[in-house]
Amino acid sequence: MIDPGAIRVIAFDLDGTLTQHRTPLPAESRALLDRLGARYKLLMVGAGQCRRIYKQMEGYPIDIIGNYGMQYCEYDAAAGALRTVRDEHAPCDRAAVEARIDALRREHGYTVFTGDGVEYHDSGCVTFPLLGTKADIRDKLAFDPDRKKRAAFYAEVCALFPEYTVFIGGSSSFDLAPLPYDKNYALSNYCREKGLRHEELLYVGDDYGPGGNDEAVYRADFPFLCVDDYRRVGEVLAPLLN
Numbered sequence: 001m002i003d004p005g006a007i008r009v010i011a012f013d014l015d016g017t018l019t020q021h022r023t024p025l026p027a028e029s030r031a032l033l034d035r036l037g038a039r040y041k042l043l044m045v046g047a048g049q050c051r052r053i054y055k056q057m058e059g060y061p062i063d064i065i066g067n068y069g070m071q072y073c074e075y076d077a078a079a080g081a082l083r084t085v086r087d088e089h090a091p092c093d094r095a096a097v098e099a100r101i102d103a104l105r106r107e108h109g110y111t112v113f114t115g116d117g118v119e120y121h122d123s124g125c126v127t128f129p130l131l132g133t134k135a136d137i138r139d140k141l142a143f144d145p146d147r148k149k150r151a152a153f154y155a156e157v158c159a160l161f162p163e164y165t166v167f168i169g170g171s172s173s174f175d176l177a178p179l180p181y182d183k184n185y186a187l188s189n190y191c192r193e194k195g196l197r198h199e200e201l202l203y204v205g206d207d208y209g210p211g212g213n214d215e216a217v218y219r220a221d222f223p224f225l226c227v228d229d230y231r232r233v234g235e236v237l238a239p240l241l242n
Contacts, residue, residue, distance in 0.1 A: 002223050004240045006199060010036055011043040011065075011187060013205035013214055014053060017227045021141065021171055024058050032234050033060065035241055043190070045183050045203070047167070047175055047213050049123070054082055067123040068165070068177040068213075069186025090124030090178035097176075100160045101128050108153055126176040127169065128157070135172065143172040147211070150174065154211045168211035175213065184216035198222050204237065206230065 015021045018029040025033075036042060043063050046053045050066035050073040061075045064082065070089070073082040101118050105111050115134025119127035130150070131139060144150055150168045157174050158166045165182045169175030183203075191198055198221050205214030206227045218224050227233050 002202060002225070002239070004242075007040060007202045007223070007240070008196060008200040009041040009043055009194075009202070010237075010240070011045050011190075011201055011203045013183075013203075013207060013227075014044060014046055014056065015170070016206035017204055017230055018233060019056075019230055022056065022137065024056060025060060026231075028234060029230070030060065032237065033062070036237065037062075039240070045186060047125075047169060047177075049121075050082060050084070065183075065186050065190065067121070067125055068181040068183060069189060070123045070125070070177075070181055072190075087123075089122060092120060092124050092126065092178075094118075094120060097126055097161075104128070104153070104157065104160070124178045126164070128174040128176065129172060130174075131172050140170070140172040145171075147209075151211065165216075166211070167213040169213065182216040183213060184220045184222075187217060187222060188220075202240075204233070 012018060019025050033042060043065065044053055045065045047068060048066060050064040050071050053064050053066060061077065063074045065072050072086040073084050076083045098118055105117065110130045113130070113132030113135070115132040117132060119129060119133050121127070129135065131143060147168050154166070154168055161176055163179060164176035165179060167175040187201060187203065191201055202223045202225065203217045204225045204227060205217065207214040208218035208224070208226055209215065225236050227236050
């Protein structure tokens with residue numbers, strides 16, 4: 001049981017928790033954040049870059065952890081913009097990554113794709129998009145809604161990329177973050193920097209199953225609220241507003 005009186009910060013995942021994949025915040029989620037923000041410090045924790053998350057949220061005023069903790073931006077109310085506090089980068093051996101991804105594509109039949117077969121991020125994170133970087137969003141959403149296709153060889157991807165934490169990302173990809181970065185690592189650092197105990201930070205996420213990018217937090221010692229349908233996130237958080 002979560003004690004609302006013990007919570008000082010509420011940290012959120014975005015896609016699947018507050019909105020649909022890669023879509024702006026619905027009015028209901030914005031209103032919910034407004035109400036929660038009157039009582040608690042709010043924080044976004046994402047897999048992508050802070051400014052991409054900020055843009056998707058259409059400039060909602062909130063601090064953001066990006067790239068699994070490699071990046072951190074605080075909202076500057078006076079300037080009405082994000083201010084970068086931390087932006088870390090890790091090296092990436094692209095030739096070695098591509099060789100392993102090519103082998104996975106051949107073995108599992110994903111040799112036809114739209115756009116690029118690998119997406120490299122400035123941070124050092126890597127996305128392995130099974131349908132390619134330019135695939136239609138409708139095809140992505142319909143591709144693997146229950147994640148069974150990717151779960152079937154998730155362990156193989158993990159074994160091939162021991163220098164990364166591997167996630168079943170988005171709707172049709174695997175995301176690779178350089179070790180030791182994941183959302184639990186990011187939140188642990190945040191708590192240490194802000195002088196918070198873990199029990200004072202509540203995390204709200206939908207991707208808490210095996211391979212999900214919220215799984216590390218779910219298995220850690222942070223209070224956690226599970227969202228299985230972003231359209232019902234208000235019901236999940238209602239006890240914090242009573």
